[in-house]
Amino acid sequence: MLATRGLTWRIGEVAIVDSVYLDLAPGEFLGVIGPNGAGKTSLFNLITGLRRATEGRVVLDGQDIGALPPHRRARLGLGRTFQASSVFGSLSVRENVRLAVQAHRGGSMALWRRAAADREVAAAADAALDRVGLAHRGTALAGTLAHGEKRKLEIALLLAGEPRVMLLDEPMAGVSAEDVPELVAVIKSLTGDSGRAVLMVEHHMDVILELADRIAVMHHGALLACDTPETVMANPTVQEAYLGESL
Ligand SMILES: Nc1ncnc2c1ncn2[C@@H]1O[C@H](COP(=O)(O)OP(=O)(O)OP(=O)(O)O)[C@@H](O)[C@H]1O
Known part of the structure; x- marks a missing residue:
């Protein structure tokens, strides 16, 4: 589905x-770990097009997308959340998601079509909110959400773009310990039987171990290992790379 070469x-x-050579199959959940500065966010930037690779290819469904700008890659099904929050704090939760749905679908300005389209946008936004367990917070101002809720909203914004591959960059950052299990459950539901694949950078190993089918380990920009969690955890080279940090 997604490959880097x-x-x-x-x-x-x-x-x-x-x-870096990576392969992500439909429905697969690939965790990306590595010490600080290993190049994880940079890898995401290359995949989504925020940065242009100096060498190598990014392939989505057999198509080399390495020369496309980020919005064209997003249209082809690549969606990404950011470490920094991308939410309009002064708008309601529901308005934020509606805007994201609208931005994804584009729109006809013909009045007779707009009413029907508005209803569809509203329905898609509500479905995305429901999906992440935020339906009851639709009218709250996004700026008033707790960290864990904000992360859920960011995932709802991402779902609005109907991505087939989702890249999550440290979704647990800043989330309080008691909110982690719910957020993990939401993220777990993203793959399921939808065929959607997820690539997730995360520092919390317990979260990675719960979610990932395979784990890619980065160190000094290179891929040290990419295998099942058990094999990766038992890999002496990986353990050495993490010396001084707990795995
Ligand atoms: N635009 C840039 N110019 C110069 N150096 C950069 C730039 N972007 C990243 N780097 C460097 O590249 C290395 C990898 O950074 P990156 O943010 O990709 O790592 P990371 O694995 O995501 O780290 P963290 O876990 O701390 O988020 C770091 O040493 C960083 O300082």
């Missing part, structure tokens, strides 16, 4: 992302 990003002589 020798994906590399150099700044001067330094390879921030160093010849």
